[in-house]
Amino acid sequence: MFAKLLTGAVAAGTLSLWVGAAHAHPIEAKPVEAVTASFDIIETVVVTKKDTAVFTTRVRGTAGSDKPAATGxxxxxxxxxxxWPTSLNSGEIGFERDQGIVALAVTFHPDFDDAAYGGRNRDVWHPHWVVxxxxQACKGGLKVTDIPDGQKPKVPPTWPKVPLLIDSPDYPTTFKGDAVEVSIPLSLLGGISGASFDGVTAGLKxxxxxxxxxxxxxxxxxxASGNLSLPGKVVTSK
Structure with missing residues:
Protein backbone atom coordinates (compact mmCIF):
# COMPACT_ATOMS: atom_id res chain seq x y z
CA MET A 1 0.00 0.00 0.00
CA PHE A 2 2.72 2.46 1.01
CA ALA A 3 4.57 2.10 -2.29
CA LYS A 4 1.41 2.51 -4.38
CA LEU A 5 0.63 5.78 -2.64
CA LEU A 6 4.10 7.10 -3.37
CA THR A 7 4.75 5.81 -6.90
CA GLY A 8 3.94 9.12 -8.55
CA ALA A 9 6.13 10.99 -6.12
CA VAL A 10 9.08 8.70 -6.77
CA ALA A 11 8.78 9.26 -10.50
CA ALA A 12 8.75 13.02 -9.94
CA GLY A 13 11.72 12.92 -7.58
CA THR A 14 9.85 14.73 -4.79
CA LEU A 15 6.47 14.67 -3.12
CA SER A 16 5.42 17.98 -4.67
CA LEU A 17 2.64 16.28 -6.64
CA TRP A 18 0.54 16.54 -3.50
CA VAL A 19 1.29 20.15 -2.64
CA GLY A 20 -1.88 22.21 -3.02
CA ALA A 21 -3.32 25.52 -2.03
CA ALA A 22 -5.45 24.53 0.94
CA HIS A 23 -4.14 22.08 3.52
CA ALA A 24 -5.10 21.47 7.13
CA HIS A 25 -2.57 22.03 9.87
CA PRO A 26 -1.83 20.01 11.93
CA ILE A 27 -2.85 16.51 10.78
CA GLU A 28 -5.20 14.82 13.23
CA ALA A 29 -6.02 11.11 13.06
CA LYS A 30 -8.61 8.95 14.80
CA PRO A 31 -7.23 6.27 17.14
CA VAL A 32 -7.14 2.75 15.73
CA GLU A 33 -7.20 0.03 18.35
CA ALA A 34 -5.65 -2.49 15.96
CA VAL A 35 -2.44 -0.40 15.86
CA THR A 36 0.05 -0.73 18.73
CA ALA A 37 -0.66 2.27 20.98
CA SER A 38 2.88 3.66 20.88
CA PHE A 39 2.65 3.87 17.08
CA ASP A 40 -1.00 4.86 16.77
CA ILE A 41 -0.64 8.45 15.52
CA ILE A 42 -3.32 10.87 16.68
CA GLU A 43 -1.62 14.09 15.61
CA THR A 44 1.45 15.21 13.71
CA VAL A 45 2.64 18.78 13.18
CA VAL A 46 5.62 20.75 11.89
CA VAL A 47 6.03 24.39 12.86
CA THR A 48 8.76 26.99 12.74
CA LYS A 49 9.45 28.91 15.94
CA LYS A 50 11.90 31.80 15.64
CA ASP A 51 15.06 30.08 14.36
CA THR A 52 13.90 26.44 14.75
CA ALA A 53 11.73 23.93 12.90
CA VAL A 54 9.93 21.62 15.32
CA PHE A 55 8.61 18.22 14.16
CA THR A 56 6.13 16.63 16.59
CA THR A 57 4.06 13.44 16.53
CA ARG A 58 1.60 12.42 19.24
CA VAL A 59 0.36 8.84 19.65
CA ARG A 60 -2.40 7.08 21.58
CA GLY A 61 0.10 5.44 23.95
CA THR A 62 3.56 6.24 25.27
CA ALA A 63 5.86 7.32 22.45
CA GLY A 64 9.05 5.30 22.19
CA SER A 65 7.95 2.62 24.62
CA ASP A 66 8.10 -0.20 22.06
CA LYS A 67 11.46 -1.14 20.54
CA PRO A 68 12.59 -3.96 18.24
CA ALA A 69 14.15 -6.99 19.89
CA ALA A 70 17.90 -7.37 19.51
CA THR A 71 19.00 -10.22 17.26
CA GLY A 72 22.74 -10.07 17.91
CA TRP A 84 7.69 12.66 8.63
CA PRO A 85 7.62 12.34 4.81
CA THR A 86 7.99 15.82 3.31
CA SER A 87 7.94 17.76 0.06
CA LEU A 88 11.58 18.80 0.59
CA ASN A 89 14.07 18.14 -2.19
CA SER A 90 17.03 15.90 -1.41
CA GLY A 91 19.30 18.79 -2.40
CA GLU A 92 18.01 20.73 0.61
CA ILE A 93 19.40 18.17 3.06
CA GLY A 94 22.86 17.83 1.54
CA PHE A 95 22.47 15.17 -1.18
CA GLU A 96 22.19 15.57 -4.95
CA ARG A 97 18.87 17.05 -6.06
CA ASP A 98 15.85 14.95 -7.07
CA GLN A 99 17.02 11.66 -5.57
CA GLY A 100 13.68 10.58 -4.11
CA ILE A 101 11.34 11.14 -1.17
CA VAL A 102 12.87 13.10 1.70
CA ALA A 103 11.74 12.08 5.18
CA LEU A 104 12.83 12.86 8.71
CA ALA A 105 12.86 9.69 10.82
CA VAL A 106 13.41 9.06 14.51
CA THR A 107 14.64 5.48 14.80
CA PHE A 108 15.68 2.76 17.23
CA HIS A 109 17.75 -0.26 16.15
CA PRO A 110 19.56 -2.26 18.85
CA ASP A 111 21.85 -4.28 16.58
CA PHE A 112 23.96 -1.65 14.84
CA ASP A 113 25.27 1.91 14.98
CA ASP A 114 24.87 4.49 12.22
CA ALA A 115 25.85 7.69 14.00
CA ALA A 116 28.01 10.32 12.34
CA TYR A 117 31.77 10.14 12.79
CA GLY A 118 31.64 6.54 14.02
CA GLY A 119 29.61 7.29 17.14
CA ARG A 120 27.32 4.92 19.02
CA ASN A 121 23.53 5.25 18.74
CA ARG A 122 22.17 1.69 18.89
CA ASP A 123 20.81 2.13 22.41
CA VAL A 124 18.91 5.42 21.97
CA TRP A 125 16.16 6.83 19.79
CA HIS A 126 17.84 9.19 17.33
CA PRO A 127 17.04 11.23 14.18
CA HIS A 128 17.96 10.67 10.54
CA TRP A 129 17.23 12.21 7.21
CA VAL A 130 16.50 9.45 4.71
CA VAL A 131 15.80 9.44 0.97
CA GLN A 136 9.30 -4.12 -5.08
CA ALA A 137 11.90 -6.38 -3.47
CA CYS A 138 10.86 -4.78 -0.18
CA LYS A 139 7.77 -6.03 1.64
CA GLY A 140 6.57 -2.45 2.12
CA GLY A 141 7.51 -1.50 -1.45
CA LEU A 142 10.04 1.16 -0.43
CA LYS A 143 13.69 1.28 0.54
CA VAL A 144 16.19 3.74 1.89
CA THR A 145 18.02 4.55 -1.35
CA ASP A 146 21.15 2.49 -1.93
CA ILE A 147 24.48 3.93 -3.09
CA PRO A 148 25.84 1.52 -5.73
CA ASP A 149 29.39 0.20 -5.38
CA GLY A 150 31.95 2.56 -6.85
CA GLN A 151 29.72 5.64 -6.79
CA LYS A 152 30.67 8.67 -4.70
CA PRO A 153 27.61 10.91 -4.59
CA LYS A 154 27.34 14.23 -2.82
CA VAL A 155 26.60 13.58 0.86
CA PRO A 156 26.19 15.81 3.93
CA PRO A 157 29.03 16.09 6.49
CA THR A 158 27.17 13.88 8.99
CA TRP A 159 26.62 11.04 6.51
CA PRO A 160 27.46 7.87 8.53
CA LYS A 161 29.59 6.29 5.77
CA VAL A 162 27.12 3.55 4.91
CA PRO A 163 26.03 2.80 1.31
CA LEU A 164 22.68 4.55 1.73
CA LEU A 165 21.25 8.04 1.24
CA ILE A 166 20.94 8.58 4.99
CA ASP A 167 22.17 11.38 7.22
CA SER A 168 22.81 11.25 10.97
CA PRO A 169 22.58 14.83 12.26
CA ASP A 170 22.67 15.46 16.01
CA TYR A 171 19.31 17.22 16.34
CA PRO A 172 17.72 17.52 19.81
CA THR A 173 15.16 14.71 20.04
CA THR A 174 12.84 14.21 22.99
CA PHE A 175 10.19 11.71 24.08
CA LYS A 176 7.69 12.92 26.66
CA GLY A 177 4.50 11.02 27.38
CA ASP A 178 2.58 10.58 24.14
CA ALA A 179 4.87 12.79 22.02
CA VAL A 180 8.13 12.59 20.10
CA GLU A 181 9.71 15.89 19.05
CA VAL A 182 12.71 16.89 16.94
CA SER A 183 14.09 20.45 16.80
CA ILE A 184 16.15 21.55 13.78
CA PRO A 185 17.90 24.91 13.35
CA LEU A 186 16.39 26.72 10.37
CA SER A 187 19.91 27.63 9.26
CA LEU A 188 20.40 23.92 8.47
CA LEU A 189 17.09 23.37 6.72
CA GLY A 190 16.40 25.50 3.70
CA GLY A 191 12.99 25.23 2.07
CA ILE A 192 11.05 24.06 5.13
CA SER A 193 8.77 27.12 5.35
CA GLY A 194 5.54 26.28 3.55
CA ALA A 195 6.58 22.68 2.87
CA SER A 196 4.05 19.84 3.04
CA PHE A 197 4.33 16.80 5.27
CA ASP A 198 2.63 13.70 6.64
CA GLY A 199 3.21 11.37 9.57
CA VAL A 200 4.03 7.67 9.46
CA THR A 201 5.06 4.99 11.94
CA ALA A 202 6.84 2.00 10.43
CA GLY A 203 9.17 -0.93 10.83
CA LEU A 204 12.19 -1.38 8.58
CA LYS A 205 14.47 -4.36 8.13
CA ALA A 224 -1.56 9.99 9.80
CA SER A 225 -3.51 11.19 6.76
CA GLY A 226 -4.66 7.68 5.90
CA ASN A 227 -3.61 8.12 2.27
CA LEU A 228 -0.20 9.82 2.41
CA SER A 229 -1.63 12.94 0.73
CA LEU A 230 0.73 15.20 2.71
CA PRO A 231 -2.09 17.42 3.99
CA GLY A 232 0.14 19.04 6.62
CA LYS A 233 1.59 22.45 5.90
CA VAL A 234 4.56 23.92 7.75
CA VAL A 235 3.54 27.22 9.32
CA THR A 236 5.11 29.72 11.70
CA SER A 237 4.05 29.49 15.33
CA LYS A 238 3.73 32.74 17.25
Whole structure:
Protein backbone atom coordinates (compact mmCIF):
# COMPACT_ATOMS: atom_id res chain seq x y z
CA MET A 1 0.00 0.00 0.00
CA PHE A 2 2.72 2.46 1.01
CA ALA A 3 4.57 2.10 -2.29
CA LYS A 4 1.41 2.51 -4.38
CA LEU A 5 0.63 5.78 -2.64
CA LEU A 6 4.10 7.10 -3.37
CA THR A 7 4.75 5.81 -6.90
CA GLY A 8 3.94 9.12 -8.55
CA ALA A 9 6.13 10.99 -6.12
CA VAL A 10 9.08 8.70 -6.77
CA ALA A 11 8.78 9.26 -10.50
CA ALA A 12 8.75 13.02 -9.94
CA GLY A 13 11.72 12.92 -7.58
CA THR A 14 9.85 14.73 -4.79
CA LEU A 15 6.47 14.67 -3.12
CA SER A 16 5.42 17.98 -4.67
CA LEU A 17 2.64 16.28 -6.64
CA TRP A 18 0.54 16.54 -3.50
CA VAL A 19 1.29 20.15 -2.64
CA GLY A 20 -1.88 22.21 -3.02
CA ALA A 21 -3.32 25.52 -2.03
CA ALA A 22 -5.45 24.53 0.94
CA HIS A 23 -4.14 22.08 3.52
CA ALA A 24 -5.10 21.47 7.13
CA HIS A 25 -2.57 22.03 9.87
CA PRO A 26 -1.83 20.01 11.93
CA ILE A 27 -2.85 16.51 10.78
CA GLU A 28 -5.20 14.82 13.23
CA ALA A 29 -6.02 11.11 13.06
CA LYS A 30 -8.61 8.95 14.80
CA PRO A 31 -7.23 6.27 17.14
CA VAL A 32 -7.14 2.75 15.73
CA GLU A 33 -7.20 0.03 18.35
CA ALA A 34 -5.65 -2.49 15.96
CA VAL A 35 -2.44 -0.40 15.86
CA THR A 36 0.05 -0.73 18.73
CA ALA A 37 -0.66 2.27 20.98
CA SER A 38 2.88 3.66 20.88
CA PHE A 39 2.65 3.87 17.08
CA ASP A 40 -1.00 4.86 16.77
CA ILE A 41 -0.64 8.45 15.52
CA ILE A 42 -3.32 10.87 16.68
CA GLU A 43 -1.62 14.09 15.61
CA THR A 44 1.45 15.21 13.71
CA VAL A 45 2.64 18.78 13.18
CA VAL A 46 5.62 20.75 11.89
CA VAL A 47 6.03 24.39 12.86
CA THR A 48 8.76 26.99 12.74
CA LYS A 49 9.45 28.91 15.94
CA LYS A 50 11.90 31.80 15.64
CA ASP A 51 15.06 30.08 14.36
CA THR A 52 13.90 26.44 14.75
CA ALA A 53 11.73 23.93 12.90
CA VAL A 54 9.93 21.62 15.32
CA PHE A 55 8.61 18.22 14.16
CA THR A 56 6.13 16.63 16.59
CA THR A 57 4.06 13.44 16.53
CA ARG A 58 1.60 12.42 19.24
CA VAL A 59 0.36 8.84 19.65
CA ARG A 60 -2.40 7.08 21.58
CA GLY A 61 0.10 5.44 23.95
CA THR A 62 3.56 6.24 25.27
CA ALA A 63 5.86 7.32 22.45
CA GLY A 64 9.05 5.30 22.19
CA SER A 65 7.95 2.62 24.62
CA ASP A 66 8.10 -0.20 22.06
CA LYS A 67 11.46 -1.14 20.54
CA PRO A 68 12.59 -3.96 18.24
CA ALA A 69 14.15 -6.99 19.89
CA ALA A 70 17.90 -7.37 19.51
CA THR A 71 19.00 -10.22 17.26
CA GLY A 72 22.74 -10.07 17.91
CA UNK A 73 23.59 -9.50 14.27
CA UNK A 74 23.28 -6.78 11.65
CA UNK A 75 21.76 -8.79 8.80
CA UNK A 76 18.02 -9.27 9.20
CA UNK A 77 17.81 -6.84 12.13
CA UNK A 78 14.86 -4.50 12.62
CA UNK A 79 14.38 -0.74 12.90
CA UNK A 80 11.33 1.03 14.37
CA UNK A 81 10.66 4.57 13.21
CA UNK A 82 8.52 7.66 13.62
CA UNK A 83 8.64 9.31 10.19
CA TRP A 84 7.69 12.66 8.63
CA PRO A 85 7.62 12.34 4.81
CA THR A 86 7.99 15.82 3.31
CA SER A 87 7.94 17.76 0.06
CA LEU A 88 11.58 18.80 0.59
CA ASN A 89 14.07 18.14 -2.19
CA SER A 90 17.03 15.90 -1.41
CA GLY A 91 19.30 18.79 -2.40
CA GLU A 92 18.01 20.73 0.61
CA ILE A 93 19.40 18.17 3.06
CA GLY A 94 22.86 17.83 1.54
CA PHE A 95 22.47 15.17 -1.18
CA GLU A 96 22.19 15.57 -4.95
CA ARG A 97 18.87 17.05 -6.06
CA ASP A 98 15.85 14.95 -7.07
CA GLN A 99 17.02 11.66 -5.57
CA GLY A 100 13.68 10.58 -4.11
CA ILE A 101 11.34 11.14 -1.17
CA VAL A 102 12.87 13.10 1.70
CA ALA A 103 11.74 12.08 5.18
CA LEU A 104 12.83 12.86 8.71
CA ALA A 105 12.86 9.69 10.82
CA VAL A 106 13.41 9.06 14.51
CA THR A 107 14.64 5.48 14.80
CA PHE A 108 15.68 2.76 17.23
CA HIS A 109 17.75 -0.26 16.15
CA PRO A 110 19.56 -2.26 18.85
CA ASP A 111 21.85 -4.28 16.58
CA PHE A 112 23.96 -1.65 14.84
CA ASP A 113 25.27 1.91 14.98
CA ASP A 114 24.87 4.49 12.22
CA ALA A 115 25.85 7.69 14.00
CA ALA A 116 28.01 10.32 12.34
CA TYR A 117 31.77 10.14 12.79
CA GLY A 118 31.64 6.54 14.02
CA GLY A 119 29.61 7.29 17.14
CA ARG A 120 27.32 4.92 19.02
CA ASN A 121 23.53 5.25 18.74
CA ARG A 122 22.17 1.69 18.89
CA ASP A 123 20.81 2.13 22.41
CA VAL A 124 18.91 5.42 21.97
CA TRP A 125 16.16 6.83 19.79
CA HIS A 126 17.84 9.19 17.33
CA PRO A 127 17.04 11.23 14.18
CA HIS A 128 17.96 10.67 10.54
CA TRP A 129 17.23 12.21 7.21
CA VAL A 130 16.50 9.45 4.71
CA VAL A 131 15.80 9.44 0.97
CA UNK A 132 13.25 6.80 -0.03
CA UNK A 133 12.57 5.16 -3.35
CA UNK A 134 10.31 2.40 -4.62
CA UNK A 135 11.63 -1.16 -4.68
CA GLN A 136 9.30 -4.12 -5.08
CA ALA A 137 11.90 -6.38 -3.47
CA CYS A 138 10.86 -4.78 -0.18
CA LYS A 139 7.77 -6.03 1.64
CA GLY A 140 6.57 -2.45 2.12
CA GLY A 141 7.51 -1.50 -1.45
CA LEU A 142 10.04 1.16 -0.43
CA LYS A 143 13.69 1.28 0.54
CA VAL A 144 16.19 3.74 1.89
CA THR A 145 18.02 4.55 -1.35
CA ASP A 146 21.15 2.49 -1.93
CA ILE A 147 24.48 3.93 -3.09
CA PRO A 148 25.84 1.52 -5.73
CA ASP A 149 29.39 0.20 -5.38
CA GLY A 150 31.95 2.56 -6.85
CA GLN A 151 29.72 5.64 -6.79
CA LYS A 152 30.67 8.67 -4.70
CA PRO A 153 27.61 10.91 -4.59
CA LYS A 154 27.34 14.23 -2.82
CA VAL A 155 26.60 13.58 0.86
CA PRO A 156 26.19 15.81 3.93
CA PRO A 157 29.03 16.09 6.49
CA THR A 158 27.17 13.88 8.99
CA TRP A 159 26.62 11.04 6.51
CA PRO A 160 27.46 7.87 8.53
CA LYS A 161 29.59 6.29 5.77
CA VAL A 162 27.12 3.55 4.91
CA PRO A 163 26.03 2.80 1.31
CA LEU A 164 22.68 4.55 1.73
CA LEU A 165 21.25 8.04 1.24
CA ILE A 166 20.94 8.58 4.99
CA ASP A 167 22.17 11.38 7.22
CA SER A 168 22.81 11.25 10.97
CA PRO A 169 22.58 14.83 12.26
CA ASP A 170 22.67 15.46 16.01
CA TYR A 171 19.31 17.22 16.34
CA PRO A 172 17.72 17.52 19.81
CA THR A 173 15.16 14.71 20.04
CA THR A 174 12.84 14.21 22.99
CA PHE A 175 10.19 11.71 24.08
CA LYS A 176 7.69 12.92 26.66
CA GLY A 177 4.50 11.02 27.38
CA ASP A 178 2.58 10.58 24.14
CA ALA A 179 4.87 12.79 22.02
CA VAL A 180 8.13 12.59 20.10
CA GLU A 181 9.71 15.89 19.05
CA VAL A 182 12.71 16.89 16.94
CA SER A 183 14.09 20.45 16.80
CA ILE A 184 16.15 21.55 13.78
CA PRO A 185 17.90 24.91 13.35
CA LEU A 186 16.39 26.72 10.37
CA SER A 187 19.91 27.63 9.26
CA LEU A 188 20.40 23.92 8.47
CA LEU A 189 17.09 23.37 6.72
CA GLY A 190 16.40 25.50 3.70
CA GLY A 191 12.99 25.23 2.07
CA ILE A 192 11.05 24.06 5.13
CA SER A 193 8.77 27.12 5.35
CA GLY A 194 5.54 26.28 3.55
CA ALA A 195 6.58 22.68 2.87
CA SER A 196 4.05 19.84 3.04
CA PHE A 197 4.33 16.80 5.27
CA ASP A 198 2.63 13.70 6.64
CA GLY A 199 3.21 11.37 9.57
CA VAL A 200 4.03 7.67 9.46
CA THR A 201 5.06 4.99 11.94
CA ALA A 202 6.84 2.00 10.43
CA GLY A 203 9.17 -0.93 10.83
CA LEU A 204 12.19 -1.38 8.58
CA LYS A 205 14.47 -4.36 8.13
CA UNK A 206 18.08 -4.91 7.05
CA UNK A 207 18.41 -7.33 4.12
CA UNK A 208 19.46 -10.72 5.44
CA UNK A 209 21.85 -11.12 2.49
CA UNK A 210 23.30 -7.60 2.91
CA UNK A 211 22.62 -6.88 -0.76
CA UNK A 212 20.71 -4.05 -2.43
CA UNK A 213 18.11 -3.15 -1.27
CA UNK A 214 19.97 -2.98 2.02
CA UNK A 215 17.30 -1.34 4.20
CA UNK A 216 13.63 -1.92 3.38
CA UNK A 217 10.38 -0.52 4.67
CA UNK A 218 8.98 -3.79 6.01
CA UNK A 219 5.75 -2.82 7.76
CA UNK A 220 3.73 0.41 7.87
CA UNK A 221 1.99 0.72 11.24
CA UNK A 222 -0.01 3.88 10.50
CA UNK A 223 -0.20 6.86 8.11
CA ALA A 224 -1.56 9.99 9.80
CA SER A 225 -3.51 11.19 6.76
CA GLY A 226 -4.66 7.68 5.90
CA ASN A 227 -3.61 8.12 2.27
CA LEU A 228 -0.20 9.82 2.41
CA SER A 229 -1.63 12.94 0.73
CA LEU A 230 0.73 15.20 2.71
CA PRO A 231 -2.09 17.42 3.99
CA GLY A 232 0.14 19.04 6.62
CA LYS A 233 1.59 22.45 5.90
CA VAL A 234 4.56 23.92 7.75
CA VAL A 235 3.54 27.22 9.32
CA THR A 236 5.11 29.72 11.70
CA SER A 237 4.05 29.49 15.33
CA LYS A 238 3.73 32.74 17.25
Missing amino acids: KFEGSEVYAYV LNED VNGNLHSPLLCVDNVFKV
